[in-house]
Amino acid sequence: MNILKKIFALAAIVGAAGFINTASAQEAPDALIKRISTDVLDTAKADKDIQAGNKKKILALVQEKILPYVDFQRMTSLAAGQAWREATPEQQAQLIQEFRSLLVYTYSGVISSVKDQKITFAPMRGDAAATDGVEVRSQVIQPRGDTVRLNYRMEKLDSGWKIYDISILGAWLVETYKGTFESEIAKGGMAGLIKTLADKNKVLAN
Numbered sequence: 371m372n373i374l375k376k377i378f379a380l381a382a383i384v385g386a387a388g389f390i391n392t393a394s395a396q397e398a399p400d401a402l403i404k405r406i407s408t409d410v411l412d413t414a415k416a417d418k419d420i421q422a423g424n425k426k427k428i429l430a431l432v433q434e435k436i437l438p439y440v441d442f443q444r445m446t447s448l449a450a451g452q453a454w455r456e457a458t459p460e461q462q463a464q465l466i467q468e469f470r471s472l473l474v475y476t477y478s479g480v481i482s483s484v485k486d487q488k489i490t491f492a493p494m495r496g497d498a499a500a501t502d503g504v505e506v507r508s509q510v511i512q513p514r515g516d517t518v519r520l521n522y523r524m525e526k527l528d529s530g531w532k533i534y535d536i537s538i539l540g541a542w543l544v545e546t547y548k549g550t551f552e553s554e555i556a557k558g559g560m561a562g563l564i565k566t567l568a569d570k571n572k573v574l575a576n
Contacts, residue, residue: 414484441532468567475574
């Protein structure tokens with residue numbers, strides 16, 4: 371896993387964790403990100419099994435604290451572009467599942483690397499009353515003092531605020547995967563892309 375993927379994964383971990391409840395649905399997006407970021411980092415730092423790379427515990431943490439706050443359908447449709455609209459409902463469902471699994475394994479692979487990172491926030495971009503396109507901006511300060519700028523694009527659904535894209539230093543996750551998706555679709559169509567992702571997930575599952 372290269373450094374870009376690791377940082378994207380860390381971005382999703384610190385920005386997408388939390389429990390679904392009525393209170394969180396009422397929170398402003400930046401307040402929600404701040405609260406749940408602290409929660410997930412503290413959990414990862416305090417759990418010796420997670421620090422040691424216990425896969426079962428890491429996957430449980432991902433399932434509990436990350437997945438509820440990511441809109442995988444929108445993220446997947448944006449990454450697939452025109453091909454998404456041409457795909458059958460069955461293909462769309464399969465692609466969401468495989469892309470979701472890929473991101474889950476990616477997140478899980480770096481949770482054990484969380485040590486002494488700290489997070490600071492800048493004022494969010496967007497109208498406070500908006501329900502889409504809001505950007506929550508943050509910086510992850512690494513133990514050596516290096517700073518990584520991370521932004522989150524968020525939307526408000528009936529269930530609360532969701533993340534549908536993440537950027538590191540201006541490079542958005544959806545755009546990063548869009549090129550890969552386009553290449554695989556050009557070679558083997560939507561079925562080929564789904565198979566490629568499924569094959570990667572089988573390897574990551576071991």
